[in-house]
Amino acid sequence: MGNEIPSFSDLKRDVVEKDLCTLCGACTSFCRENKLHAIDMKSGVPDYVNEENCLKCGICYMICPVTKEMDEKLKEFYGEGIGKILDVYSARSTDKNVLSVCCDGGVATSLLNYLLDIHYVDGVISVKKMKGGRSMPILASSYHELLACAGSSLATVPNLNEMRHYSTYESILPEMRELVYGGVEKVAVTGTPCQIKAIRKMQIYNILPSGSIKFTVGLFCIENFSFNVITLSKFERIVGERIGDIEKVNIKENMMVKFKDGSKKEISLEKLEEVARKACIKCQIPFSNIYADISLGGLGSEDGYTTVIIRNEKSRELFEEAVEEGYIEIHPEWNNEKREKIVEKIKIWTEKKEKKS
Ligand SMILES: Cc1cc2nc3c(=O)[nH]c(=O)nc-3n(C[C@H](O)[C@H](O)[C@H](O)COP(=O)(O)OP(=O)(O)OC[C@H]3O[C@@H](n4cnc5c(N)ncnc54)[C@H](O)[C@@H]3O)c2cc1C
Numbered sequence: 001m002g003n004e005i006p007s008f009s010d011l012k013r014d015v016v017e018k019d020l021c022t023l024c025g026a027c028t029s030f031c032r033e034n035k036l037h038a039i040d041m042k043s044g045v046p047d048y049v050n051e052e053n054c055l056k057c058g059i060c061y062m063i064c065p066v067t068k069e070m071d072e073k074l075k076e077f078y079g080e081g082i083g084k085i086l087d088v089y090s091a092r093s094t095d096k097n098v099l100s101v102c103c104d105g106g107v108a109t110s111l112l113n114y115l116l117d118i119h120y121v122d123g124v125i126s127v128k129k130m131k132g133g134r135s136m137p138i139l140a141s142s143y144h145e146l147l148a149c150a151g152s153s154l155a156t157v158p159n160l161n162e163m164r165h166y167s168t169y170e171s172i173l174p175e176m177r178e179l180v181y182g183g184v185e186k187v188a189v190t191g192t193p194c195q196i197k198a199i200r201k202m203q204i205y206n207i208l209p210s211g212s213i214k215f216t217v218g219l220f221c222i223e224n225f226s227f228n229v230i231t232l233s234k235f236e237r238i239v240g241e242r243i244g245d246i247e248k249v250n251i252k253e254n255m256m257v258k259f260k261d262g263s264k265k266e267i268s269l270e271k272l273e274e275v276a277r278k279a280c281i282k283c284q285i286p287f288s289n290i291y292a293d294i295s296l297g298g299l300g301s302e303d304g305y306t307t308v309i310i311r312n313e314k315s316r317e318l319f320e321e322a323v324e325e326g327y328i329e330i331h332p333e334w335n336n337e338k339r340e341k342i343v344e345k346i347k348i349w350t351e352k353k354e355k356k357s
Helices: 009-016 024-031 059-063 071-078 097-100 107-117 145-150 174-183 193-204 231-241 267-275 313-324 336-356
Strands: 086-092 123-129 135-142 187-191 211-220 247-250 257-261 263-268 294-297 306-310 328-329
Touching: 009 059, 024 059, 024 193, 059 135, 059 193, 086 097, 086 107, 086 247, 086 313, 086 336, 097 107, 107 123, 107 145, 107 187, 107 211, 107 306, 107 313, 107 328, 123 145, 123 267, 135 145, 187 193, 193 211, 211 313, 231 263, 231 267, 247 336, 263 267, 306 313, 306 336, 313 328
Parallel strands: 123 187, 187 211, 211 294
Antiparallel strands: 086 306, 086 328, 123 135, 247 257, 257 263, 294 306
C-alpha cells in the first residue's frame, strides 16, 4: 500500500477486484453524503467517477464490512464467532396474518410491529418482495407495510438509483437518507450480517444516516443470491420449477422450498452455491449476525418457529415486552436442553461458513 491511509484505490484492489464486494454501498453513501461524490456504483460495483474529488481520507476503506479495519474495535463490543449471546429462544408471532406470510415464525415482523406500536421507532427499513424473485427496500411505517415485507428475500435487492444493479443494502442507505431529511429520526433496520456490520462501522464514525438507526434485526445468513437472467434460470433448473411457482423459501440446514401447489422440496446448500453471489461464498462475516441487537434465523427451530438470539440488554427488554404484550409467544416446550442444542448448531454453522471462506 503506497499511502499510509488506505484510499478507494486500495478498496478497489482489496475488495472490488477480488469479487468480495457485498454491494452494501456504505462507501458510496458516505462519499455522496459528504458531497464528494468521488465514487459511485453506476458500473454495478463501487468505482471512481470523479477521482479528483477523492480526499483519500480512508473512510470508505474503514467502513467497508469486508475490510479488517476496525475489526478489533468491533470485537470489543460484539465478540467474534457466535458473538455475545445473552439468551436464546425458539418463538413465533401470535398474529395469524403474520404467520401466514412470514419466513419462519414471524418474530421479526411482530417484534418490529411492536417497536412501531410503542413508538420506539418511526419506521423500519426492510425489504419487500417483488415478482421474479426480486425485492426492493422500503420504509415500512405501518402494520400493513410490515406484512408486505414479511418472508425472506434471498435475491439481492435492486438498487433504486440504478435498476440494473442488484444489491441488498446499497439501496437501503439512500432510502434512509431521504427519510432522515424528511424528518424520520428513529428507524429499525433488518439486514444480513454484511449490512449490519457496515452499519456498526458507520455508527462508530457517526456517519449519516447511521445515527438514526435505533434497532437492528439481524438475519442469519449463509449466502445470498443475485438474480439475473442466467442465474435465475440456473436457480430454476436446480429447484426444478419456475420461480413464480414458489410460494416460500426458508434456509435452515438446507433450503426448504414450498410451491404454490402445496408440494415441498429440500435442496442442499452446496448445490445452490452455483447461483450464490461469489462475495457470499467468500464472506468471512459471522453467520449468526453477531453485530445486530437481535439475531433471527430458522436454524435449530421446528417449522413455524424462529430462532432468536438476544445480543444485548436493549433487545432483551424489548423482546420480553413483546412477549408480555402478546405479540410473540415462546415455544411451549422451551427448555435449557433445547437452548443448548440450538447454540451448538449455531457454532457448527459458524465454523462451516468460516471454513468455506
Ligand atoms: C439472504 C438470507 C439468507 C438467510 N440464510 C439463513 C440461513 O442460512 N439460516 C437460517 O437459519 N436463517 C437464514 N435466514 C433468515 C431466515 O430466512 C428468516 O429471515 C429469519 O428466520 C426470520 O424469520 P421470521 O419469520 O421471524 O421473519 P419475518 O417475520 O418473515 O420477517 C423477515 C424480515 O426480514 C426482512 N428481510 C427479508 N429478506 C431480507 C434481505 N435480503 N435483506 C434485509 N432484510 C430482509 C423482511 O423484509 C422482514 O421484515 C436468511 C435470510 C436471508 C434474507
